[in-house]
Amino acid sequence: MQLIRGLHNLKKHSGSVVTIGNFDGVHVGHEKIILRLVRSAKALVLPSVLVSFSPTPQCFFGREQATLSNFKEKHQLLARLGVDKHLLIYFNQNFSELEAKDFIQQVLLDKLNMKHCLIGDDFRFGKNRQGDVKLLQSLSKVKGFSVENTQSVLRNDCRASSSGIRTLLACGDLSAATQMLGREFSILGKIIHGQQKGRTIDFPTINIPIKREISPVLGVFATTVEIQGVVFQGVCNIGNRPTVNGKKILLEVFLFDFDRDVYGVEAKVVFKHKIRDEEKFDSFEALKQQIELDTEQAKAFFKI
DSSP states (O other): OEEEESGGGOOOOSOEEEEEOOOTTOOHHHHHHHHHHHHHHHHHTOOEEEEEEESOHHHHTTOOOOOSSOHHHHHHHHHHTTOSEEEEEEOOHHHHTSOHHHHIIIIIITTTOEEEEEEETTOOBSGGGOBOHHHHHHHHHHHTOEEEEEOOOEETTEEOOHHHHHHHHHTTOHHHHHHHHTSOOEEEEEOBOOOOTGGGGTOOOEEEEOOSSSOSOOEEEEEEEEETTEEEEEEEEEEOOGGGTOOSOEEEEEETTOOOOOTTOEEEEEEEEEEEOOOOOSSHHHHHHHHHHHHHHHHHHHTO
8 A cells, every 4th residue: 555645746747546534443334434445446447546644633723632553554555455545644733624526626636636525424624614414416527536425334233433332342242342333443653661669569561652632541451462463461561650750651561471672572461351540559569469360350261
């Protein structure tokens, strides 16, 4: 899949099939749209183009929210679904003021030469969120492209949405979140050197920085971790580590029966079961006792 970073790198296309959205998490609703995008593009013998934004409009306008996937995770998920091109538009002040009709003309038509468009039934775009499927349908009649309105996907009578998944993850309902995502929730990241305080209480951890302002999951979990193709089991804490007066959110995982030098290696942490919320303890000894209990619960979950 070709990545086009920014409108300044976008060259004029001879034709394309397009979808637009934030696609955070690439959940089952997104997959439905993307698979139809790929099929339509192949039928028309045109490239499929997915348009997304960085940062998301919500974040740009100060409505900060937890992201379900970082850019690398999202890009990998899109590539697996067969998208030909990913246009990443940098959302800034100038772009935020672009009228919806101008976005359609200047980007979708003049640059991408869009012949067919698929869009979610609730998606809005352009200045003041004026653009929607109805605007595209009205312009399609005179601009020579077709529009397909994609309906929401339901899971357990609930609409699959990124906001819904955030709510489920925040309350620890990993099973319901898995159904909406179409896979178990996971976080990718490179293992870094930590403060090694876990070693002082006999619980050495691998440490992974969370490259997002707000994490969709917080607390203590039973997890699996894939490192260099091998899957390990463990217990993790994700939060700001109040016992050691931590400031930034960090993911720390104590892996069972693990003794390797893996600094700088990418790890995939899969969240299996929530054990408890993060707490502040009065001492390292109290923290150690709680980690022992957490480890017992995680091992019981894995039936070790």
